[in-house]
Amino acid sequence: VTGTTDPVATRRDTIRQAFEALALPHLPHLYTLAARLVASGGDAEDLVHDTYVKGLAGFPALRDPASIRGWLCRILGRLAVDRHRRRSPEIAAGDLLAIDRFSLYDLIAQADADPRPRSGNPHQDFLEQFPDHEVRAALLRLPDLFRIPLVLLYVQDMSYRELADALGCPVGTVMSRLHRARKILEGELWECARRRGLVRRADR
Amino acid sequence: MINELGCEVAVQEFFAYLDRALAGEAVHELEEHLRSCLECCDRLAFTRRLDWFVRYRLREIAMPDGLEERIRRTLGRAPVE
Numbered sequence: 492v493t494g495t496t497d498p499v500a501t502r503r504d505t506i507r508q509a510f511e512a513l514a515l516p517h518l519p520h521l522y523t524l525a526a527r528l529v530a531s532g533g534d535a536e537d538l539v540h541d542t543y544v545k546g547l548a549g550f551p552a553l554r555d556p557a558s559i560r561g562w563l564c565r566i567l568g569r570l571a572v573d574r575h576r577r578r579s580p581e582i583a584a585g586d587l588l589a590i591d592r593f594s595l596y597d598l599i600a601q602a603d604a605d606p607r608p609r610s611g612n613p614h615q616d617f618l619e620q621f622p623d624h625e626v627r628a629a630l631l632r633l634p635d636l637f638r639i640p641l642v643l644l645y646v647q648d649m650s651y652r653e654l655a656d657a658l659g660c661p662v663g664t665v666m667s668r669l670h671r672a673r674k675i676l677e678g679e680l681w682e683c684a685r686r687r688g689l690v691r692r693a694d695r
Numbered sequence: 696m697i698n699e700l701g702c703e704v705a706v707q708e709f710f711a712y713l714d715r716a717l718a719g720e721a722v723h724e725l726e727e728h729l730r731s732c733l734e735c736c737d738r739l740a741f742t743r744r745l746d747w748f749v750r751y752r753l754r755e756i757a758m759p760d761g762l763e764e765r766i767r768r769t770l771g772r773a774p775v776e
Contacts (some may be wrong), residue, residue, distance in 0.1 A: 507770060507771070507773075510770070511767070511770060515763065515766070515767075518758065518762070518763055518766070519755055519758055520755065522756070522758045522759075522762065523753070523754070523755045523756050526756055527753050532759065536759060536762055536765075539762065539766070540762070540765060540766055540769065543766045543769070543770060544769055544770070544773050547770055547773050548773070595741075595745070596737075596738050596741050596742070614737075614741045614744075615744070618744065618745065618748050621748075623752045626748070626749060626752045627752055627753070630749065630753075642753070644714065645749060645750045645753050646753050650715075650716070651711075651714065651716045666710075666711060666716070669710060669714070670707075670710055673710060673745075673746075676749065677745070
C-alpha cells in the first residue's frame with residue numbers, strides 16, 4: 492500500500508522531525524566531544540553518527556526535551572566506553588603508585604631555571620610554552636579508561652554522579668580515574684616539555 | 696570534632712574541590728587549611744590554572760563536511776519506537 496495516510500508512518504515522521512529539530516543543533520558540540528574522546532577523526536564521526544541513531548530510537552521515552560544535549564552526550568559517552576574499553580591496556584600496580592605520587596608542581600619547582608623566563612613565575616611560564624596541539628596530543632595519549640571521564644568532565648562539565656551513570660561505575664571509581672587521568676596528563680606535559688628542551692630536571 | 700587537615704590530605708582533595716564534588720565538612724576543613732598554608736594555596740592555584748589551561752584547548756572544533764548529511768540520511772531510514 493502506498494497511501495499517504497498510514498498513521499504509524501505519520502507518527503514516525505513526526506517523531507523523526509521533532510528529533511532532528513531538537514537534536515541536530517547540538518551536532519557541533521557532540522562532534523567536539525567525540526573528537527576529544529577518540530584519537531581518530533573517522534572513529535569520532537562514527538561515534539556521533541551512532542549516537543544520533545541510538546538517540547532517535549530512545550527519543551520517544553525522553554521526558555524532558557530541554558535536556559536533550561546532556562542526554563545525547565551521555566549516550567555518546569557510554570558508546571565510547573563500550574567501544575574502547577577493550578583497548579585500554581592494564582596498568583601495573585607499581586605504575587599506579589608512581590602516577591598517584593606524580594607532581595608537576597614539584598618538578599617545575601625543582602627544574603633548572605627556564606632559559607627564557609617570561610613572568611618570573613616558573614609554573615605560569617611552563618604552561619604558556621605549550622601550543623594547543625601539543626596539549627591535545629598529550630591528552631590523546633592517555634589510556635581510554637582515564638581519558639574518557641576527563642574529557643566528559645572538561646567538555647561536557649558532567650558531575651561525578653552523571654559520570655558514574657554514563658560510565659557504569661561507582662562515584663568513587665570516577666574520582667580515582669579523574670585523579671589519575673590528571674596525573675598522567677601532568678606527566679605527559681612534563682615529558683613533552685623535556686623533549687622540546689623547555690625544562691631540565693634539576694640534579695637531586 | 697574538626698580534624699586539622701595535613702598538606703598531604705589537602706592536596707589529595709584539590710581535584711574534587713575544583714570539580715565542586717567536595718561537600719560539607721570536607722570543604723570547610725580544606726578551606727581552613729588553605730587559610731593557614733601558603734604552599735597549598737600556591738599548589739591549588741597551579742592545579743586550577745592547569746585545569747583551565749587544558750579545558751580551554753578542548754573548545755569547539757570544526758565539523759567535517761558531510762557528517763550532518765550522513766546522519767540525516769541514516770535517520771530517514773532508521774526505525775523509531
